[in-house]
Amino acid sequence: MSRELTYAEAIREAIDLAMARDERVFLFGEDVGVYGGAFGVTEGLYQKYGPERVRDTPISEAVIAGVATGAALTGMRPIAEIQFMDFITLSMEQLVLQAAKLRFMLGGKVAVPFVLRTPAGAGTGAAAQHSESLENWFVHVPGLKVVMPSTPADAKGLLLGAIEDPNPVIFVEHKLLYRVKGEVPEGYYTLPLSRSQVKRRGRDVTVVATSLMVQRALEAAAQLAAEGIEVEVVDPCTLKPLDSDPIVRSVVKTGRVLIVHEACKTGGFGGEVAALIAESEAFDFLDAPIRRLAGLDIPVPYNRELERRMVPQVDDIAAAARRLVREAC
């Protein structure tokens, strides 16, 4: 049985189910309690579970990451929230130098099972310090997992999968997806981490996209279908550790690939995907150069039109895919 939920509702339901099922799970962060979270994601959980398990913290991002690490290390299953992904800059030491490495540094004798949820992305007019997409910083750190769901059903299943995972997971939500609706199965279910999904089948060109860009790629694919171009959309869902096989298989089939993400292009996740395709057997099947479409290498601008131009839109994706198909054979 399933019904329509928004992405935000799906995440809330996942947290609710995890807390009902496992005493060790608790939620904490800035304004997650009475306020219900800056984006309303955790609304009602404080009323249901009380102040001990749904905890408001002071504005202290370093210790939020420290609490997640220390509590996970000693038997709890914390879900931390960093209110905007931009603010994760203030948590970096505990996440990168402690949580990620503790298991390895201690010879595999400990585990650090926490989930750190954080909303990323532009499109809200919040300018350069409230709109960042910093996921690839964490992709670069061995020991962390990075999950970026693109649909309500994935958000619920992947969040429950992340909570069950015995590792520190950075769970990146997109602000513009919060109100997006989709069919979500009822009850408790997990989606395995490190499993890429083919969101739409097509034979002409592969689009590898993450988070909000998956939704935009699917819209672009619908447009192009009317022109007779069949786009295959692959969503990695988990960026690290990445399940690369579905990406490689898709490119072997289509011979053309466009990689789309919102984060700045230089040093972004797209470079990693491009490199893995270039190093794989898919290279021999390429009929056109690997293309990337990503955020411009600028801070997110405040002006509405400039902000829109900074991030790939549906038309940009359609145009880039169309160009790729019409390019050299």
Added chain:
Amino acid sequence: MSELFADLTPERLRELLHQMLLIRAFEESAEQLYLQGLIHGTMHLSIGQEGSAVGACAALRPTDYILSTHRGHGHCIAKGARADQMMAEFFGKESGYCRGRGGSMHMADVETGNLGANGIVAGGVPMAAGVGLSIQMQRQDRVVLVFFGDGASNEGAFHESLNLAAIWNLPVLYFCENNQYAMSMSIARASKVDRISDRAAGYGMAGVTVDGNDLVAVYRETQAAAERARGGGGPTLIEARTYRWKGHSKSDKQRYRTKEEVKEWQDRDPIARLARRMIEAGLLSEAGLGDVQARVDAEMAAAIEFAKNSAEPDPATILEGVYA
């Protein structure tokens, strides 16, 4: 027992004296082995600070947790770790506490509640709040003691952690080993307040400064703080004033302090001080002290042999332990 030794029995005192001597022997051995080229990397020796490490851990139970620092060999021994597995870790061997992956700066013994040394100044301080919360939420009869230095008290994360532990009333003992220098920067130059423990007032928690070279005094204050924490009285900031006799690490030319200053602190040796007091009180004889030292020497010799004879990690296992 007289007030002189708090509630520590003669037996327990001899045990603590043994621990302090073992720490010093471990540090002296480490330095020699480094000079012989048998240990690589760097190391931060805690010679001169044995009183604070052993005094603090003596007030804890085996089930209590500690988080430690880059100068953490003493904390590890004081919490109950074995010198041989520590030395094997120092040698980078598979039989070491961290299977040779961590080394000096990440020495840990999870079995005895030591959640690890740390290469980052104040790195363990935010985590301590998480461990404290974990204890509180699981209704455990435990406390966590986090060691850090005077340098760490100027990190931003220190402030966040103390504030959080105070508002949530967490069973955390913030134990500052003020050894006077953050590498070359003296605490006098790095802080406008005279006592680091004065900062406790800013968080609404108890704060106390104690002579870190007086094991019994350290024990007494830590015990009081631990009791308060167990009883729901929340965290305490303890400042133990002590001194590192050696340089910060292997590269330190010690231009920032005088030989006279070092000598002055060496005259306040925490080990000699406890031994003398025990002898004066009739709890230990010169011969008895010799016996303890002989035991320590044998233990260290065995530890070094164990480390030398242990196997190197198998390179085929290099990827293990990144993910659970």
